[in-house]
Amino acid sequence: MAACWRLGCEGGRLLAVPGLFPILLQLVQAGVGFQNPLPLWATSALMVVSVPLAWLLYRFVETPGRRARSFVGARPRKSLLTALAASATCVVLAYGVSAYWQKAPLYVGEEAGALVPTPNPTPTLFVPEDMRPGLRAVAGDRAEVYGDGCHLNAGEVHAKECIYGDAGAPRVVLFGDSHAAQWFPALLGWAEESGMAVESHTKSSCAATMAQPVLNGVEYWQCEAWRAEVLQRIAEDPPELVVISNLADTNGQGSADDLGYWEEGLGELLAAIPTRVVVIADTPYFDFTPSVCLSGNLGDTLACARAREEVLFPKVQAAERAAAERYGAGYLDMNDYLCGDVCAPVLGDVLVYRDGHHITATFSAALAEVLGEGLERR
Numbered sequence: 409m410a411a412c413w414r415l416g417c418e419g420g421r422l423l424a425v426p427g428l429f430p431i432l433l434q435l436v437q438a439g440v441g442f443q444n445p446l447p448l449w450a451t452s453a454l455m456v457v458s459v460p461l462a463w464l465l466y467r468f469v470e471t472p473g474r475r476a477r478s479f480v481g482a483r484p485r486k487s488l489l490t491a492l493a494a495s496a497t498c499v500v501l502a503y504g505v506s507a508y509w510q511k512a513p514l515y516v517g518e519e520a521g522a523l524v525p526t527p528n529p530t531p532t533l534f535v536p537e538d539m540r541p542g543l544r545a546v547a548g549d550r551a552e553v554y555g556d557g558c559h560l561n562a563g564e565v566h567a568k569e570c571i572y573g574d575a576g577a578p579r580v581v582l583f584g585d586s587h588a589a590q591w592f593p594a595l596l597g598w599a600e601e602s603g604m605a606v607e608s609h610t611k612s613s614c615a616a617t618m619a620q621p622v623l624n625g626v627e628y629w630q631c632e633a634w635r636a637e638v639l640q641r642i643a644e645d646p647p648e649l650v651v652i653s654n655l656a657d658t659n660g661q662g663s664a665d666d667l668g669y670w671e672e673g674l675g676e677l678l679a680a681i682p683t684r685v686v687v688i689a690d691t692p693y694f695d696f697t698p699s700v701c702l703s704g705n706l707g708d709t710l711a712c713a714r715a716r717e718e719v720l721f722p723k724v725q726a727a728e729r730a731a732a733e734r735y736g737a738g739y740l741d742m743n744d745y746l747c748g749d750v751c752a753p754v755l756g757d758v759l760v761y762r763d764g765h766h767i768t769a770t771f772s773a774a775l776a777e778v779l780g781e782g783l784e785r786r
Contacts, residue, residue, distance in 0.1 A: 432461075514544060520532045530755075532755060536754070543699050551593055580595065580605070580606055580650070580651060584653045584654050585653075588651070588654065591653055597773055616635065618673045639680055642682070643681075649783065667723055671728070672731075674732075678735035685738070687729075689741040691746060692765070697761075709754045725741065758771050
């Protein structure tokens with residue numbers, strides 16, 4: 409029997425309607441694309457429609473099915489076998505549909521030219537057959553610091569020894585949250601070519617600023633303790649360079665409108681670092697997952713693109729730039745290599761985003777040379 413909202417009982421008759429609204433909501437949202445949130449009037453209309461529709465299903469589908477003579481008077485064995493057969497049929501159908509979609513191509517049968525990072529890039533207008541990573545693999549296309557255990561989760565406190573390359577070589581330290589970790593492939597590629605090692609210190613939802621850390625509305629003391637430990641290590645053994653990047657919506661540490669708070673927190677951090685620092689501006693933040701959008705728009709990737717002003721945080725970036733200039737740090741904005749007039753999800757043969765606000769490791773690695781040039785100039 410379908411799950412239901414109980415509206416009451418009258419004369420022994422159960423007046424109930426199935427919990428149909430969430431199902432309708434998901435189906436309609438999937439139909440229009442999860443990148444296009446339904447307006448309030450649409451969700452309200454679905455809620456209203458779901459009540460009579462659910463009653464009709466209950467009255468003309470569920471109730472007749474439950475009261476059918478073939479079931480009411482059936483022996484228990486027959487009922488059990490029928491239920492098992494129906495369940496087996498559902499499993500087989502579900503498996504068949506799943507297997508079909510797993511093999512169905514999630515690309516247009518055409519290849520794209522190899523990505524050549526350039527400012528104001530031209531978007532690839534379709535999902536190419538040779539796209540790296542593919543839509544099915546994109547969620548796992550993350551920097552190796554995740555697999556190595558060098559990107560700390562929220563509950564971890566102590567900084568780890570995570571040095572990539574010759575430990576005796578000049579070092580560059582990567583410091584920040586997951587939006588710093590996304591630059592690891594590019595930074596490592598440049599460092600290896602430059603004869604340097606990379607020391608990685610990144611932690612989920614823990615920005616490299618002195619702003620009071622908050623996570624889910626609660627004081628994030630694990631972040632504060634970890635940041636202090638990283639700063640102590642840098643002070644005791646200064647590297648050649650520290651590279652910082654953070655989620656640009658202020659990461660819960662003061663609202664996006666509280667720019668002075670964010671600027672002050674970053675400035676305090678920069679003042680505490682006794683070596684050269686470069687702050688990298690944050691990358692676009694979509695309110696949907698581009699790869700999911702692309703799966704429904706294989707021949708029209710621009711349906712999953714957004715204008716720069718919709719997905720970047722220029723006011724926060726201006727505050728970060730001001731703090732960097734005040735404390736003698738460099739500021740590097742790589743977004744011209746991600747966006748022209750729009751920030752598109754596919755450039756050349758590379759899928760740019762692994763989720764709504766992180767670039768893929770593949771795209772990051774492709775930017776190694778231009779990132780290195782930018783760091784050297786600042």
